[in-house]
Amino acid sequence: MDSLVAVEKEIDKALDLFENFYDGVDQNLNKAIDHLVSIINDLTKIESEQTFKLSADDSISMCKEQVKELIKHYSDKHKDLHANISKIGKAIDKNFVADYGNMSHVNLIDTVEKKMHLNEAICEHLLRSGHLEVCETLVEEAGLVKKIDEDKKRPFVQMNYILNKLKEKDVSPALEWCQINCKELKAISSNLEFKLHRLRFIQLIQQGPKAQLEVLKYSRNFTQFANDCHKEIQRLMGSLIYLNSGLENSPYSCYLGAELWEEIEEEFTKNACKLMDLPVECPLDVCINTGCRALPALVNIVQVMQQTQCGHILSKDELPIEIDVGQNYRFHSVFSCPILRQQTTDSNPPMRLICGHVISKDALTKLNNSGKNRIKCPYCPMEQAPGEAKQMLF
C-alpha cells in the first residue's frame, strides 16, 4: 500500500506543478498580447515623425524585455518540470519490482501443443466466468474449433443464464433447474432448493401486507423440507409477525442482507459443477491464486541465489522453500520421510513398521544394510524383520 502512496505523492505533486506552470504561461501570454495591442493602438494614432521615432523605440524596447522574459519562463520552467516527471518514474522503480524479479527462467509454453493446452484451460475459465462471446472469439483466433464444441459449451450457457437471473434476484430459473436435478442434488446432500425457496419467501414478505395470501401459499413449498430443516422453517414462519411493519427493524433483519444472494450464487455454482463432474474451483483460478501467493517468497529466494550462482530455482527438481498454499488447496497427501527427508513416490513408497511408525522404503533398505534381517524402529525399541513392513497407500 505504501508503495502506491509514494507513487501517488509524486503524481499529485507533478499535477500541481503543471497547473501552476501553465497558469503562469497563460498569464504571461495574455499580458504580452495586451501590451502589444496597446502599442499598436498608440503607434497607429501618432502622426508626427519625431514622436513616432521616440515612442516606437521606447515602447518596443520595453516590450522586448517582457517578451524575452516570457519565452525564458516558458522554456526554462517547462524544463524544470522534467525533474518531477522523473521522480514519478523513480518512485515506481523503487517501489515495484521490474521484470518479475528474474523469476522467468524457461519458456513455459514452448511447443504448439502446450499452447493449445493453455488456450483450452483459458477457454474453460472464460466459460465458467460467463464470458461466452470472448470464448468463441478465442476459439476462432487460436484455432481450437475442434476441441471446444457446442456440447462442451451448452451446460455453461445454461449455468450462466441462471446465474445472471440470480444476480437480478430472480430465483425461478434456478428453482426449475433444482427440480429437474432433484435426485442428483439429494445424492450430494445439497440444500440449495430450500435456500432458494427461503429467498423467495423473504422477497414476498418484503412486499408487505398485500402479499399475505401469497406468502402463506408459498410457504407450502417448505413441506418437503420439513424433516431436514424444521428449525429454520420455524424461524421463517416466525418472521411473518413482521409482515406489516417490515423486517428491517425486527430480529429477522439478517435475512435482508446482500450476502445471502452472493452465497446462493456460490452455492449454485458449486452444486452445478459437482453435478457436471467439474472441479469446484476453476483450475486456472487455483493456479493463479497460488502463484500470486508463492511469488513474493520465490522472488526473494531468486534474488538471494543470484549471488551464489547455483542455477535458477525453476531448473531444479524441487523448489528450495516451502510454500504454504492453505488447507483448501491441498489436494494430495504428501508424505515426507522423517529419516531421509524425501517425498515418497511410486518407486519409494511409505512403509509401516510393526510398531505403527512409518518410514520410506529407501530408509528401510538403509536400516537393513547390515544384512542381519532384524531392524530396530528408529522411534521405539520395537524390532522386526524388514519383510514384515507393510506398504501403505495414502
Add this chain to the structure above:
Amino acid sequence: MDDMKIIEHSTLKVPYEHLNKLYRNVHKTIDRDCSSINQSMNQIDKLAKSADLGQKSELLASLSSLVEKLHQVKKRSIEMRNQEKDLIEILKKRVNNLKDHSSSDLTTRKLFFKNRLDRILIDYFLRNSYYLSAESLAEKAHLKQMTNIDVFLIEKEICESLESRETQRCLNWCIENKSKLKKINSNLEFTLRQQEFIELVREQKCLEAVHHARKYFVNLNPDQLVDVQKSMVLLAYVKCSDSLCNQELLSDSRWTYLIGLFKQENYKINQIPEQSALETILQSGLSALKTPTCYQKVTAVFNHNCPVCNPNFNQIAKPLPFAYCSNSKLIDAYTGEAINEHNQPMMLPNGHVYGYNSLVKLMSENDGKIRCPRSKETFEYGEVQKVFIL
C-alpha cells in the same frame, strides 16, 4: 514484498513512459515556438531602431503578426497542457485502481482479483496476437483503461507490414525511437537495412544494392561488419541461387527473425517484461501445487480438484520442480479432509490409509463394516491398524 509489487510494475511504468515521450515532444514544440517568437521580436526591434514615419505601416504589420503568433502559441500551449494533464490523470487512475488490492472490504478485494486475472489474460492474448479476443474481454470487463492495448495495436500494424515484406513502417518506428534504441544498443535498424540489401540482391538489382550498402552500412561494429561481409558474398554469388551460403540469407526465416527482434525491442523500450505475467505466475503456482502423486502410475490418487492433475496443466507442469514439503501433510483420499491429531490415520489390511472420521462414515453406510472406497474390499473394524506419522 507483496505480489502487487511484483506483478504491477509495467501497469504503472508503461503510461509513465508515454508521459515521458509526450513531455519531450511538448518541449521540442515549446523550444520551436520560443525561438520563432524571439526571431520576430528581434526583427521588430531592428525595425523600430531605424524606423521613420514612412515605415510605420511595416512596423505595425510586424507587430500584428507577432500578436497573431502569440495567439497561436497560446492555443498550442492549452492543447499541450490538456495532453500532459490527461496522461498524468491516467497514471493516477491506475494507482487508484490498484489500491483495491489491500481494501478492507472483501467484495472489493474479490473484484480486484477477478479483474487482475482478466487483465493478465488480456496481456497474454495481446502478446499472442489474439487481438479480437483481447478487445472483447477488455470491453466486457470494463478494463480498457487499465491495459496497454494501444502499444500492442501499434505493434500489430508494424508486424503486419513486416509480414508482407515491407520495411518502411518499421524503419519509421526506429527513427521515432532512435534515442531509446541507441541506449539499449539495438541492432534492429541495421538488420532492417541488411534485409533491404538482401531483397535488392534477390531481385538482381545489383547496382542499387551497392548504392544502398554505401549509404547505410556505415559506422559498423565488429559483429555488424561480419554480417555485411556475408551479405557481400551474396552479391558475388547472385547468379547461382543454390549455393549453400545463400540459403541462410535468402530464407524466409529471416523475416520471422526480424519480427521477433522488433517485438523484443518494442517491449524493452516500453518497459514491458519479456515473459507474460500469465506464464510467470503459472510457473510459480503449478510448481507450488505439484506433488509426485500427480504423476504417479501406481499410487496415483486422481483428485478432481487438483489443477496439476487436470489433463491440460499436467502436460504444462511436467518440466517444473515439485513443491517442497518439510513435514508430511496428509489428506483423506475419500473425503478430502485433513488427517492430523484430530482425525488420526488408520490403515486397512490392503494398505490403504484413511482418517478415523472417514472410517466412522464408512461404517455407518455399510452396517458397521468398512468398504474400502478404492479397492472395494470389505473389512471389519478389528482388522484396522493404527499408524503413527511424525
